[in-house]
Amino acid sequence: MKLVMNWKEWTNLDAIGLSELIRQKQITSQEVAQQVNLAIDAINPEINGIIEVFDDVINDPTKDGTNLDGIFAGVPFLMKDLGPTVKGRLQEMGSLLMRGNRPTTDSFLTKRIRQAGLNIIGRTTTPEFGLCSSAENPAVYVTRNPWNVDYTTCGSSAGTAAAVAAGIIPISHGTDGGGSIRIPAGVNGNIGLKPSRGVFSVAPYSSDLMGAVSAQGCLSRTIRDTAAFVDSCRGGAPGEFMPYWLPSQPYSELIRRDPGRLRIAVSHEWGDYRANPHIVAELKRAASFLETLGHHVEWIIPDIDFRAAYDAQTNCYIMNFSQVISGLLEQKGLERPPADLIEPMCIRVWEEGRDAPYRERAKMQKAFNDISRSLGSFFEDWDIILTPTIALPTPKIGTTEYLTISDNTSVSDWFENLWRIFSYTSIANLGGLPGISLPMAELENGLPLGIQALTRQGDDGLLLQLGAQIERALNGKWNSGRRPTVHVSSI
Template sequence: MDEGHVDTGRRGFLQGAAALGLAAAAPQAATARSATPYEERDATDLARLIRDGQLTPAELLESAIARAEASAPLNAVAVRHYEMARERAQALSRAGRAERLARPPLAGVPFGLKDLHLSLKGTVTTHGSVFFRDAVADHDSTLVQRYQAAGLNIFAKFTSPEFGQTGTTESRLFGATRNPWNPAHSTGGSSGGSAAAVAAGIVPVAHASDGGGSIRIPASHCGVFGLKPSRGLVPMGPRALEGWMGLSVHNVISRSVRDSALLLQLSQGPEPGSRVLPPTHDLLAAIRKAPRGKAPGGLRIALMEGNPFGMGVHADCLEAVRKAAALCARLGHHVEPAAPRLPIQEMFAGMGVMTGTGMLTTVQAREKALGRPVREDELEPLNWRSLQLAKGYSAEQVFAARSVFDQASRTLDEFFEGYDLILSPVTAAPPPLLGELSLAQPWERFVKAAVLASPFTAIFNMSGHPAMSVPLHWNAAGLPIGVQFAGPFGGEARLLALAAQLEAAAPWRDRRPA
């Protein structure tokens, strides 16, 4: 490309970044808006612009920082690593063409980590908790090493509720993270900061994690794409090789399907000590081969509409899943009502044991590092309650929880012998108002809201199967409502291929909050 085109592209990016400052003072509204040149590109495109010399890593980083600061009212950024990222971006920007072409595929692309259960050496990970507000990591997580090896430039950590223990992103430490589509509503949780950052155009893709729906719920509430991978596909180490004894896994939230495929392609696979090893696939090839019209033969898709707890599903969520079923049928897939028979009560009782025990071990490690016990005023009220309960759990209860999860895994494996995928709502209700899922309220009130947040998503954390939220619907109030597709163990390629087909048939990338 000639220098005139290079200069024009740079001017557009820099003018767009400068204009973002106006957004900080503008009122939020649930209407669409035009994207800046920076926001129009996904990570795959940004990497190409850097590689071709059309933009430098330093220019892209400043666009990301400008967007983050302009979006400060959303409260999505927990920890800023701007100067560290600037040093790296400046070093990368001095490279010549030959060096650029030899670099990793995402060299210089701005990226953010979720502020939970991931370590970047020399920086703080707070887990959304006052008790960890100054906890500096002494090592890099294996996944961080893989992100850095891919060339990503980490410039921030995005907000999470304390220890990821609720389906919203609100904490005593950072306050509430607001939904870009309507700031009175929740982003979902616990990867709500990452989902808000992607929806608001701070980054095209961000790290996220999921222990009961924490990738899929925020992706649904914020109108972006999120896939929870199979247990064991993405490394969790080096200190622990499974999160919450297999419930929690890492991946990303993105605007484009191809960015999620690329990041998973670059991060998947075992690390030393891995024993749960789902198959790895060429995920980029899977989405390239995705049909753009009628699917030859089609997929067999089970439509699961009923709330596993029998408590009903909001009409908006039913409308979303039925429209998705109709779209799949038009694309040549076979969709029929069907659902696996699962021991739901026993499964969710076991999940409480596992998540509480996981939180207990996290707190105890910090207590050991500080040489003192945690105080009640250093934890969210409901987490303090869960911590006390966890101290009383027996080894038999933990073993029974894992056993019922394994039985659910077997049931779903057998179900997937007759179906390729399961289609369901992501949540049983639209994005809630802020405060409804807060960890600072009476337990009885919290439970009434919580059972609407994750009855569909948590099933697949307990079973270990992959599942994704696809942004195909917005309700009359302008709030996004995603739909969930779950697949067989190791079935990420199948899910991503369908997601790419849906993205082509019903594009969402240009639909943005004000």
Template sequence: MQDIQQLLDKEDATGLAAHVRGGEVQPVELLDAVIERLERVEPTLNAVAERLYESARETALEPGARAGAFAGVPTLIKDLFAPVRGAAMTNGSLALGGARADFEAEVVTRLRRAGCLIVGTSTAPEFGSSYTTESTRLGATRNPWNRDRSAGGSSGGAAALVAARVVPFAHGNDGGGSLRVPASCCGVFGFKPSRGLLPSGPMVGEGWAGMGTNHCITLSVRDSAALLDATAGIDLGAPYAAPLHARPYVTALEQAPRPLRIALVEEVGPWGTSAQSLEAVRQAASLCQSLGHRIEPARLPVVIPEFLDQVFTIIGASTQNYLELLARMRGAPVPSEELEVRTRIILREKGGVSGAQYAAAVEWIHALGRQLATFMQDYDLILSPTLAREPVEIGELDLRDDRLSLAELIERFHSYSPFTALFNASGQPAMSVPLHWSAQGLPMGAHFAGRFGDEATLLALAAQLEQARPWRARVPPINACMR
């Protein structure tokens, strides 16, 4: 008989599922053990939006619960435009009231088909437009490395639970860094696929003009690759389609990548990069060089303030459209007091843009995608810091003064994360790899972006880095382990 808690301490999701398929562990036993772990850390982390224990237990007891690539593995779905049938769908906002989903996102359906047990939903900030997971509705999600620090956003709940070893992976989504930023903050692996590789329907056609995508935050690289194998591919009526890898994504991990030409970008935009972040990215560059890759300093062909103005035109118009939809469903406009200060600032300056302005912004980011694709003809990958400094303290990005201008909001958020959103706009795959911890013991990820559709090269390098500098043994002070 396997000690399930010890298995959860040491195994990733791929390993746990193998034990379930082999009959050594029953799905319901694994579920109960995860529930115990979740309850051990949740009062401190505040990473769960809703517990779904009973429905997960019903699924665990079904005859087919021991089948699939992730047979019997419990996980959580981010509470942000990824509905789970019967669960509350708050999108991190008071404006959703008591809404419950009567349908499911296609990515949730595919995770269930792979054998996952949906044990709950994880926290997100209102509408996902923040690099910290703090909201009036759900409170602040705390970093397991230091509870006074943010777990990042917008998939902060997912990252905190994975880092704390509650579950080996958790679903998230990413419209400007929302998988990679919290992965960096919490010392875990965050991978954003190419635009159109993962399904977004049926609720979402193109989140933020195609900048948003689903995937997961994981402990191991092989879980991320296997999750792509389980969930990738367009859904019915999808507006975009990225090319699928000719072979399973997990096969990309079987051998080291050929020597790669990597552009090293230490700064982007007007705000600068902290000494801690520079040290982290330079150590990552040195590690890549030691593995036979070629590192070349470079500058990206983009003017960041102009780029972010176009991005917030898209975010503002999209948010206004969503609130008008909510108003029609409610039969009355959404009161401004139900919205976060951050959302009110965005709407004040960008909620009333014209259709022509929105179309121009979409064309602008598509042109940027072509510029970066041209840049990538000379490089296999781009390496930068994930964040320009250490994980921020709780409250620093939770805006309370709606007299702030949008320019001040942009500086507050994007001086912290100036790198990640570029690759949502271009549609390129990108990842944050946990290779460095600061002198204060805080994780600081290295960010890599690849060519559109070339997830395989990123995953191959990630596996090589994971082998060269393993991170799984680094467990935060707030954790669910039975050690």
């Protein structure tokens, strides 16, 4: 293999930029795939974000049905090892229990991704079943933050965040059940959109409210890449249990113009949780920047029952997760999770939720309804809620209190630890709202800090429009133009 361009040129191109060169026949999709493979060989040993590369589609991007006439024209794409299935490829979900699991069909979203012209060339790391905040179990793998390898990428879209941040690939798949796109995007300096409920299908799975809490999406380095991904891959499969949003125009067109003057509510004191002083100062700086763009900015805390929201989200995770694990155990003829194959906190969560009575689910659903309607009312007066993506600094590798290898014997106390740091993202999953993390702030130690914007359900385009306005104002220099220590530009 040889380079089709130097690494500086590579770094300056997003996925749409690469696809334009392919369509102009300046480069081929095979050459682009080979360049990504060279980047993986050089960079992945330091960050350990990519589990496997599919050599056959490096050599022949059309082998699995990638549509080279799609908007992305064969640009390589990595799939998180959780969520949509890829026919004939391993999907091991970050778990020793699932070693060797090989789905036999493409899920609906996988087909849409291929039709959009994205060439699925490999899979990225995730914590076991996506439950915790970091892909960090030495028995499986440890994924590191390319800005400083002593720190975690957070999660659960861990490997995707690391690969995009390190410049290996411009766009990659993620899932978000409580912040798992936005949090790793925020701490790795990427753009991460969690779309509204009713944008991306998870068919043929999860046709219920608890399943719809988790959303599919991507992490990228430019707003236009994310907009093109949503435009090309959105939509419901036959038999969906809810309607799917259809915008009046493609987001790729919408983002070319600025939004009108927005009413932006800024907050960080959410119930029992609040950000540390430095993060609050960065939030204030971001809010002031939005004022210079002409928006009305005011410090307003949404009038919702935050404690009920966190309790409902915790119960949803416990009940949904336990049923998923029970289903996998049944497939394998097992009565309980093997202690040598499933991580300790995952077993405790399964034990906590496996026999939950229906009244607990009904209570959870009532809280979802009440809070969702309160948020809907809030967005009649405000267009955006602005928060940090996280409330506390990025943890160092080995901070086990946030991991499913934790020895904490209390499931509720373990979730409380998560809410304390990841305070602001899960409300979007509960309410079906879109949320985006934008790389426009910085922690005291120099690692990136994402700023999150939330808006009303179905108005994903407004978040992308605001993101594009900010991107133009920054001349495209997210993260103040800085790059991670581990990056393809250093090859």
